[in-house]
Amino acid sequence: MTQTDLLTLLPNILLVTWACILLLVDLFIPQRRKGMIALLAVFGLAVVMGIVLAQAGREMTAFNGMIVVDGFSVFLSVLFLATGILGIAIAYGYLKRMGIERGEYYTLMLFSISGMLLMAQAADLIVIFLGLELLSIPLYVLAAWARPRLESEEAGLKYFLLGAFATGFVVYGIAMTFGATGSTRLSEIVARVAGGEAVTTLLLIGAALLLVGFGFKVAAVPFHMWTPDVYQGAPTSVTGFMAVGAKAAGFAALLRIFVSAFPSLSVDLVPVLWGLAAVTMIGGNLIAIAQTDIKRMLAYSSIAHAGYILMAFVPYGNPKVAHDSVASALFYLVAYAITSFGAWAMVIALEKAEGKGLEINDYAGLGRKHPAMAAAMTVFMLSLTGIPPTLGLIGKLYLFRSVVEGGFIGLAIIGVLTSLISAYYYLRVVVVMYMRDGDPQVTSESWLNLTIGAAALATVVLSFVPAALFTLASDAVLKLF
Numbered sequence: 001m002t003q004t005d006l007l008t009l010l011p012n013i014l015l016v017t018w019a020c021i022l023l024l025v026d027l028f029i030p031q032r033r034k035g036m037i038a039l040l041a042v043f044g045l046a047v048v049m050g051i052v053l054a055q056a057g058r059e060m061t062a063f064n065g066m067i068v069v070d071g072f073s074v075f076l077s078v079l080f081l082a083t084g085i086l087g088i089a090i091a092y093g094y095l096k097r098m099g100i101e102r103g104e105y106y107t108l109m110l111f112s113i114s115g116m117l118l119m120a121q122a123a124d125l126i127v128i129f130l131g132l133e134l135l136s137i138p139l140y141v142l143a144a145w146a147r148p149r150l151e152s153e154e155a156g157l158k159y160f161l162l163g164a165f166a167t168g169f170v171v172y173g174i175a176m177t178f179g180a181t182g183s184t185r186l187s188e189i190v191a192r193v194a195g196g197e198a199v200t201t202l203l204l205i206g207a208a209l210l211l212v213g214f215g216f217k218v219a220a221v222p223f224h225m226w227t228p229d230v231y232q233g234a235p236t237s238v239t240g241f242m243a244v245g246a247k248a249a250g251f252a253a254l255l256r257i258f259v260s261a262f263p264s265l266s267v268d269l270v271p272v273l274w275g276l277a278a279v280t281m282i283g284g285n286l287i288a289i290a291q292t293d294i295k296r297m298l299a300y301s302s303i304a305h306a307g308y309i310l311m312a313f314v315p316y317g318n319p320k321v322a323h324d325s326v327a328s329a330l331f332y333l334v335a336y337a338i339t340s341f342g343a344w345a346m347v348i349a350l351e352k353a354e355g356k357g358l359e360i361n362d363y364a365g366l367g368r369k370h371p372a373m374a375a376a377m378t379v380f381m382l383s384l385t386g387i388p389p390t391l392g393l394i395g396k397l398y399l400f401r402s403v404v405e406g407g408f409i410g411l412a413i414i415g416v417l418t419s420l421i422s423a424y425y426y427l428r429v430v431v432v433m434y435m436r437d438g439d440p441q442v443t444s445e446s447w448l449n450l451t452i453g454a455a456a457l458a459t460v461v462l463s464f465v466p467a468a469l470f471t472l473a474s475d476a477v478l479k480l481f
Contacts, residue, residue, distance in 0.1 A: 008062035008069050008121070011048045011055075011077065012114050018044035019110035026103030034103045038092050041106040042085055045113070049081040065185055066124035075330060075476035076120040076252045079337060083245045084113045086341045086451055091237035093445035094348050100146050100235065108138035109241065116249040123260070125174040125184040125210075128253050132170065132217070135249055136163050139242055143234040155233030162226045166216035173209030176202050177261075186261040193264045207262050207269060211276075217250030218306045220276055221283040231299035236351055239295065240344030243302050244337045251309055251333060255326055258316055259480045266317020273313045274411055280307030281418040288425050294347055294360050297425060298340075301384060304422060305336055311399050311415060315406025323477060325406065328398035330473035331466075335395035338462075339383040342455030346377045349442050349452065357441065360429055364438025373442055374433045376456035381426040383459045386419045391459050394466040 006013075022044075026037055052074055060069040087109060095101035115134030122128040140163060144156020178184050180202035181192045192198050215223040231239045262269070284304030291297035312329035315321045350357040350366075367374040383392030396419065403412045462469060 002062075004060055004062055008060045008067055011052050012117050012121075014051065015044065015048050015110055015114040015117065018048075019107045019114070022103065022107045022110070026107070029103060031101075034101050035092060035096070037103040037106045038088050041110060042088055044110065045081050045084045045088075049078060052077045052081065061123070065187060066127050067118075067121045068123045069121060071476035071478060072252075072256070072480055073120045075472065076248065077117050079248060079334060080113055080116040080120065080245060083116075083241065083248070083337060083341075084109060086455075087237065087241035087245070089447040089451045090240055090341070090345045090348055091235075092447045093443070094235070094237045094351075094448070097443065098146065098235065098353055102145075105142065105145060108142055112136075112138040112142075112245065116245060116252075119249045119253050120256075122253070122256065123186050125177060125186070125257070128257070129167075129170060129174060131249075132167065132253065135246065136167070136217075139238075139246060142238045143230055143242070145238060146235045151233035152235065153233075155230045158226055159230045159234075162216065166213050166223070168213075169209045169216075170213030173206045173211075173213060176206030176209060178206075180206060186257065189261040190263065203262075204265055204268055207258075207265050208272070210257060211254075211269075211272070214250050214254050215276070218247050218254070218309070219303045220306050220310060221280040221303065224280070224284070224303045224306075227303055228296045228299040231302070232293060232295045236295065236344060236348050239299075240341060240348070243298070243344065244340050247302065247306065248333050248337065251329065254313070255329060255477075256480070258313060259322065259326055259477075263317055263322075270314055270317060273310065273316075274408065277307050277310035277314060278411060278414050280304065280310060281414060282307075285418045285421045285425075288422070291425070292360055293358055294363075294429070295358055297360065298343060298347070301422070301426075302340070304418065305332075305384075307418075308332065308396065308399055308415060309336075311403050311408075311411060314408050314411060315402060318406050321402055321406045323474070324398075325402035326477045326480065327470060327474040328395075328402045330476060331398050331470050332395035334469065334473070335383070335391040335459075335462075338455050338458050339380050339390075339392055342376065342452055342459065343380040343384070345448055345451045345455065346373065346380065349373065349444075349448055350440060351443075352441065360432055361436075362438070363429060363432050363440060364436035365433075366438070366440045366442070367434035369440060370442050373452070376452050377433065378430050379456045379459050381429050385423045385426045387423070389460055389463050391463045391466070394463050398466075398470060 055069050056074050112135050115131045118131030140160040143159045144153050146152035180199040181189045219227040284300050288300035312325045315325045383390035386393045386396040400412045
């Protein structure tokens with residue numbers, strides 16, 4: 001391993017090493033003080049984030065071009081590390097309250113985040129596969145963390161079985177791509193396609209199989225069947241982390257692969273991507289209307305938002321709008337991450353140890369009894385809908401603009417109409433909070449309250465200065481083209 005290899009992989013190495021150290025430290029910490037592991041995990045994530053930020057503006061390749069550090073990887077790595085810190089913040093008190101606090105929880109989170117970092121840096125299909133497995137296996141365990149609760153065990157098993165099935169599609173896609181081009185490195189794939197050395201039919205099959213495999217990770221229709229059951233059965237802190245981290249990592253891999261390796265297939269793949277985005281937006285939003293459990297409602301909401309982000313893939317083969325389209329996807333990922341974490345933190349605040357507090361009707365009276373909490377939840381629901389003044393609105397405007405500029409006006413209309421449909425079930429939560437009488441029992445925890453307040457503030461404040469965030473996203477994708 002050369003010095004460049006070491007510097008490139010330094011964040012991953014430190015994170016995995018720190019996770020192993022925490023495993024050992026956990027053996028010597030009594031059960032009543034397991035929260036110390038959470039603090040140590042946050043410290044490790046903060047240190048790694050500092051190293052990642054120090055890499056900003058630098059370009060490095062390692063292991064013969066299989067791993068890269070560029071603006072894209074730095075941008076997403078910061079997002080993943082922030083996701084980890086917020087994931088620990090919402091889990092800290094929740095695990096104690098539910099009686100499932102064990103130090104290994106935070107170690108598994110660190111391993112999963114290291115997989116996300118590897119996926120952001122990967123410039124080779126084999127490395128992407130390794131990152132995917134390192135991301136997924138800890139999540140399978142975390143989904144079943146609330147044992148012996150049957151719902152949690154079922155969620156973990158279902159996620160594992162369907163995840164392993166989806167991984168098979170990824171492996172077959174990599175095999176087909178290698179058979180078509182003789183390489184798994186993204187830069188070599190695009191070079192051999194440009195030189196006429198690739199077998200186009202095999203390459204197209206490989207791209208389709210990869211799309212299916214990662215479609216599972218991002219919960220796109222029709223690969224979404226696991227999402228509502230796993231989101232509902234898993235501990236809510238795991239669900240919040242999974243809804244943001246796993247989805248963002250899946251899109252990171254898809255963006256890197258399709259933009260860097262498959263631009264020549266855009267003519268064949270655009271109709272597929274168009275249809276996938278449309279049916280994901282329609283299916284997620286329509287089924288969410290019928291949900292009375294807020295975790296299932298947010299699960300279908302997550303599916304619908306995967307459809308909005310998939311809109312950015314449709315014009316990826318058009319050089320005039322591809323750059324802004326990918327940048328709008330990154331912008332939307334950040335907007336969704338902030339809003340989603342706030343919403344899941346609110347769900348945790350109302351959830352009870354006996355499993356109550358998860359019905360939408362349980363939010364009745366929140367506006368009177370806890371006005372600050374109700375105001376924060378209102379901000380999150382407005383942002384997920386795309387109503388001003390929220391970051392969610394700006395994210396959708398950027399996505400719709402890129403799609404319209406690419407000439408896909410029909411898809412933009414579907415996006416607008418499904419956003420209107422989503423207003424029904426998002427605003428229903430707001431109506432219940434303010435228009436119905438009730439006695440909601442809210443758990444007040446310092447880390448949880450801080451997460452809710454910071455997310456609500458960021459959702460509103462950043463909507464007034466979106467240009468700065470979009471510029472960061474735009475600069476991050478420059479080297480992908």
